Amino acid sequence: MKKPQEIVSILPGDLSSVALHRLMLSAIAPRPIAFASTIDRNGRINLSPFSYFNVFSTRPPVCIFSPSRRVKDNSEKHTLENVREVPEVCISVVSRAMTEQMSLASSDFPKGVNEFEKVGFTPRSSELIRPPGVMESPVCFECRVDEVKALGTEGGAGNLIFCTVLQIHVQKSFMRDDGTLDPVKLDLVGRMGEDWYCQTGSTSMFRVPKPGMVTGIGVDGLPEAIRFSEWLTGNELGKLGHLTRLPDATALQARRESKQFQKIWNRVDGNRQQAREEIHKLAKTLIGKGQLIDAIEIMMVSE
Structure with missing residues (x-):
């Protein structure tokens, strides 16, 4: 188990809005990006990225993103103004190939400027809503805005936009034969703190199998000598915690008599x-090879 480390404790009220924003967004990362296209009552299109974004329900299919009030002057962003006038949004996901243009779209352009034209993206007509999607995006979600919930009135305060997904458009080249999405081909990016992003390519992703239908014994179910091993990491203990039971006496005796x-x-x-x-x-x-039974048996017989 990891030894206690020196901790710096911070009260949010002790930081400026800028410093608190930087700290929270650096620590709560990576975050998916909602590339949100909206229109105002006059039909003018806006396209802006937001990393306060995620999926929160499957049935009903609901996504939420949050355009915060500007810290510099406490003004509202055009996206927020638009969804109040026309409660619809098309959310496009962002791949690595789109990143530089997406970043440019986050510029504070004047009201009424069409960011599709400004940054060079191609609008793709939606079928059930008025705002278009981004044709270059692997996946687009046509959404109805059901609620806008303000979280405060100061600069930096978020505004949760609850979006019900009406239709999803997926570029077929990003799908596997079984209809699922290929995460390597998607090559999505995530927002980090400050000017940093991360890329979900084949060299940075890894798989962690979900627990099965039978619950594992947990780390606290491991023998103390293993649980507090100075050679095993928390990740390795977590893998052992997926085991559904400890080896019985017969298995341990066989391991004790093994040539190894x-x-x-x-x-x-x-x-x-x-x-x-x-x-x-x-x-x-x-454990690194996935031979969990072998690993726990040989450790238990060494005690």
Whole structure:
């Protein structure tokens, strides 16, 4: 288990809005980006990115994003004004290939400027709503705006825009044969703090299988000597915690008599501490290979 570290504790009220914004957005990351297109009552199109965004329900299908009040002058953003006039929005996801143009669209252009034209994106006509989607985006969501909830009146205050998804448009080239989306091909980007983004390409993504229908024993269900091993990380303990039960006496006896264990035990000449270190390091390798049963058995017989 990780040892306690030095902590800096901060009260939000002790920071300026700018400093608090920078701290929170650097720590709460990465965040998906809603590239939101809206129109005003005169039919003028606006396109702006927002990283206060996520999906919050499947049935009904609901996304929420939040245009904050500007810190510099406490004014509202054009997107917020538009959805109050025309409660519709098309949310396009952002791939790495779109990032520079998307960033340009976040510029504070005057009211009425069409960001599609300004940054060079192609509007794709929607079928159920008036705002268009971004043709270059892998996936677009046509949404009805059901509610706008203001979270405050100061600069930096968010405004939650509740969006019910009416229709989804997916470029077929980003789909697998079974109809699911290929995360590598999507190559989506996430917003970090300050000027930083992250990319969900093949070299940065990793898989963590979801727990099965049967609940695992948990980290607290592991023997104490394993739980507090100085050679295993929290991630490795978490993998062992997915096991549904500990090995029984028969399995442990077979492991104790195995050539692998006997070879280590003989090499260290019965030195239990040395054997424990060598075996826990071996278990670390086994866990990395997904051989969880082998790992926990050999650690348990070393105690």
